[in-house]
Amino acid sequence: MRIDVHEKSGTFHLHNDELSYVMKVLPNGHLGQLYFGAPIHDREDFDYLLEICARSHSAVFEDEGFVSLEHVKQEYPSYGNSDFREGAVEILQSDGSRISDLRYAGCRTEHGKPRLPGLPATYTEHDEEAETLAVTLRDEKDGMEVTLFYTIFEGAGVIARSARLENRGKEPVHIERAMSLSLDLPDASYDWIQLAGSWARERTPLRQPLHSGIQAVESLRGHSSHQYNPFLMLVRPETGEDGGEAMGFCLVYSGNFLAQIQADTYGVTRVTMGIHPAWFSWKLEPGESFQTPEAVIVYTDQGLNAMSQTFHRLFRDRLARGAWKNRVRPILINNWEATYFDFDEPKLLTIAEKAKEEGVELFVLDDGWFGARRNDRAGLGDWVPAEELLPSGIAGLSKKITAMGLSFGLWFEPEMVNPDSDLYRAHPDWTLHAPGRKPTTSRHQLVLDFSRPEVVDYVHGLISAILREADISYVKWDMNRSITECYSAALPADREGEVFHRYILGVYDLYERLTSEFPEILFESCAGGGGRFDAGLLYYAPQGWTSDDTDAVERIRIQYGTSYAYPLSSMGSHVSAVPNHQLRRITPLKTRADVAYFGTYGYELDLNRLSAEEQDQVKDCTRFMKEHRELIQYGTFYRLRSPFESNEAAWMVVSGDRKEAIVAYYQILSTVNGGFLRLPLRGLDPDRLYHVKEDAGAEGDFYGDELMHAGLVTSDETSQKIGERIRPAGDFRSTLYLLRAKD
Numbered sequence: 001m002r003i004d005v006h007e008k009s010g011t012f013h014l015h016n017d018e019l020s021y022v023m024k025v026l027p028n029g030h031l032g033q034l035y036f037g038a039p040i041h042d043r044e045d046f047d048y049l050l051e052i053c054a055r056s057h058s059a060v061f062e063d064e065g066f067v068s069l070e071h072v073k074q075e076y077p078s079y080g081n082s083d084f085r086e087g088a089v090e091i092l093q094s095d096g097s098r099i100s101d102l103r104y105a106g107c108r109t110e111h112g113k114p115r116l117p118g119l120p121a122t123y124t125e126h127d128e129e130a131e132t133l134a135v136t137l138r139d140e141k142d143g144m145e146v147t148l149f150y151t152i153f154e155g156a157g158v159i160a161r162s163a164r165l166e167n168r169g170k171e172p173v174h175i176e177r178a179m180s181l182s183l184d185l186p187d188a189s190y191d192w193i194q195l196a197g198s199w200a201r202e203r204t205p206l207r208q209p210l211h212s213g214i215q216a217v218e219s220l221r222g223h224s225s226h227q228y229n230p231f232l233m234l235v236r237p238e239t240g241e242d243g244g245e246a247m248g249f250c251l252v253y254s255g256n257f258l259a260q261i262q263a264d265t266y267g268v269t270r271v272t273m274g275i276h277p278a279w280f281s282w283k284l285e286p287g288e289s290f291q292t293p294e295a296v297i298v299y300t301d302q303g304l305n306a307m308s309q310t311f312h313r314l315f316r317d318r319l320a321r322g323a324w325k326n327r328v329r330p331i332l333i334n335n336w337e338a339t340y341f342d343f344d345e346p347k348l349l350t351i352a353e354k355a356k357e358e359g360v361e362l363f364v365l366d367d368g369w370f371g372a373r374r375n376d377r378a379g380l381g382d383w384v385p386a387e388e389l390l391p392s393g394i395a396g397l398s399k400k401i402t403a404m405g406l407s408f409g410l411w412f413e414p415e416m417v418n419p420d421s422d423l424y425r426a427h428p429d430w431t432l433h434a435p436g437r438k439p440t441t442s443r444h445q446l447v448l449d450f451s452r453p454e455v456v457d458y459v460h461g462l463i464s465a466i467l468r469e470a471d472i473s474y475v476k477w478d479m480n481r482s483i484t485e486c487y488s489a490a491l492p493a494d495r496e497g498e499v500f501h502r503y504i505l506g507v508y509d510l511y512e513r514l515t516s517e518f519p520e521i522l523f524e525s526c527a528g529g530g531g532r533f534d535a536g537l538l539y540y541a542p543q544g545w546t547s548d549d550t551d552a553v554e555r556i557r558i559q560y561g562t563s564y565a566y567p568l569s570s571m572g573s574h575v576s577a578v579p580n581h582q583l584r585r586i587t588p589l590k591t592r593a594d595v596a597y598f599g600t601y602g603y604e605l606d607l608n609r610l611s612a613e614e615q616d617q618v619k620d621c622t623r624f625m626k627e628h629r630e631l632i633q634y635g636t637f638y639r640l641r642s643p644f645e646s647n648e649a650a651w652m653v654v655s656g657d658r659k660e661a662i663v664a665y666y667q668i669l670s671t672v673n674g675g676f677l678r679l680p681l682r683g684l685d686p687d688r689l690y691h692v693k694e695d696a697g698a699e700g701d702f703y704g705d706e707l708m709h710a711g712l713v714t715s716d717e718t719s720q721k722i723g724e725r726i727r728p729a730g731d732f733r734s735t736l737y738l739l740r741a742k743d
């Protein structure tokens with residue numbers, strides 16, 4: 001890995017074994033993009049890639065060699081002089097002008113990677129792991145200085161980018177747009193893939209050919225959202241899971257975002273990603289600076305599985321932090337779907353006792369334990385244990401639970417308040433609301449104004465007191481509504497455009513304080529399921545509740561889609577009761593467990609209500625997960641068959657040494673007299689002989705090359721090829737195959 005700076009030609013080349021990223025200071029001082037893709041040899045200059053041309057009808061700087069920025073691939077462009085595409089930066093100056101002209105002012109390289117103050121970001125543990133290039137551009141007229149940061153990591157096809165804007169002028173300015181990345185690519189023969197959805201249906205991969213013009217995903221909800229994820233992929237039309245060029249772009253941020261692709265009519269593709277410029281405006285006084293969130297770009301020519309694996313490794317090892325970062329996750333039981341708001345201490349203890357018997361390790365008390373919160377209409381914000389439910393408080397309950405040999409976890413929703421609460425009655429102005437306008441509620445709640453430090457301090461005081469006095473080893477941090485009437489009573493009119501971003505900075509600040517004061521506590525993020533499942537929160541909470549939908553069939557889809565960017569160790573996944581509470585579907589317990597294994601694993605039901613036979617099955621499931629969670633959560637994950645394309649789905653994890661693997665095969669609906677089905681596996685050692693054991697008992701020995709090329713036979717009629725068994729028919733079936741290399 002290295003960064004070559006060729007001063008004579010003004011060329012920067014970041015490269016390692018996985019990729020090359022080449023930029024150049026253009027003759028007029030702007031920073032041009034020359035190449036991003038598979039690794040290429042270094043050279044003094046790559047000027048042959050420079051396509052400066054003044055086409056007819058374009059605007060030019062005539063005295064600068066007829067350079068039209070419209071036809072130049074750039075690194076941090078702006079709209080307004082000669083580029084008519086969407087820019088990366090827009091500065092509103094005191095004279096009303098929005099024109100920027102950022103030209104090269106210098107560069108430096110450093111070992112390692114600087115932290116981004118107040119923001120989540122990937123990091124290094126040792127300086128040798130990465131190199132960072134900082135290129136500074138300056139606008140002589142308004143004094144704005146923009147420093148672009150590029151980090152390349154050793155042995156990984158990753159570039160991390162961000163920008164810092166500094167006002168070195170004499171007048172205040174307003175930043176109206178400051179994207180984390182802008183990347184111009186020389187052609188537009190791509191498909192783009194987004195993760196779209198809604199509540200309970202998060203992160204469905206949607207693949208479409210790029211069309212001329214703008215295509216984008218975004219959130220203006222104040223959180224990254226169930227609807228769109230701050231993540232997109234660009235792939236060649238022929239790219240699949242196992243081959244072809246793929247680029248992934250992921251914003252390490254949890255608030256409003258824009259992830260946009262603009263294919264112009266000359267076949268140039270511009271990818272832009274960052275804080276959504278709508279409803280954003282940041283006043284920068286002379287001497288002040290603004291740091292954008294980080295965007296991570298992954299490049300591979302080995303297909304989408306390889307791209308995802310790079311994200312998984314990076315996010316597990318160099319984004320997640322703290323004591324839990326590389327630890328297997330505790331098997332938990334959460335009382336939400338077991339009781340909703342209808343519980344008291346004896347009921348909780350009964351659930352916990354049974355869970356303990358079944359091998360569970362952590363009991364999580366969800367919503368409803370505080371204030372007047374007997375339903376979702378009151379009490380939110382009053383973080384005082386409800387005496388009538390919990391006579392010995394959280395401290396007493398946690399003591400009883402830990403005495404059983406379980407750890408204890410607790411639910412909070414720190415950012416919210418019910419209008420019917422003591423907190424709201426005391427501080428109505430602590431919510432986001434616009435003067436003279438009725439605020440809209442959602443789930444009967446309002447949003448606390450986390451852009452105000454005193455609000456964050458107050459919530460911090462209450463939560464940290466509870467975490468200190470009780471025996472708590474896990475926190476579920478929920479967030480159950482989008483932001484409306486985004487206005488802070490504490491900011492002047494010309495700073496109201498800062499509220500959305502300041503709000504998220506407040507969230508990060510509280511996370512930072514709590515995670516550093518309680519380093520042993522495992523945090524799980526949540527937002528009505530997966531409404532804020534993003535890379536930003538992985539920095540603080542190494543796992544997130546993937547979705548409120550706990551139906552096994554839906555979860556195959558949701559977890560499959562989520563896996564494009566996020567590792568299995570980050571996906572909260574539970575076995576719940578049937579009929580399923582979200583869609584009334586009845587699926588076998590085995591299938592529910594076989595899906596939930598591929599995540600952090602837990603239960604979301606009262607195990608007392610299961611039959612004795614099912615309880616024995618649960619014991620086996622818990623035992624299975626304990627035995628295999630290291631491999632599942634930290635192995636290499638491969639998507640094998642998409643649930644969005646057929647009646648089947650399959651995925652597998654392989655250990656680092658390729659000696660062990662687990663394959664999960666799901667058949668959604670039963671078929672009659674169906675075709676012959678084979679499932680080619682991935683990631684095995686072709687020369688090794690593997691012992692393959694189907695969970696129902698059939699087994700056989702096969703070479704890695706057979707399993708990868710001929711495939712595992714999964715059709716009912718031919719399953720005797722691994723044994724003599726014909727699988728029982730029935731909808732929503734699953735089979736696990738355990739592979740172990742023979743000596």
Ligand code: DGJ
Binds near residue numbers: 528
């Ligand atoms: C939404 C979460 O996703 C659920 O798991 C549960 O915690 C409820 N909120 C509680 O209100």
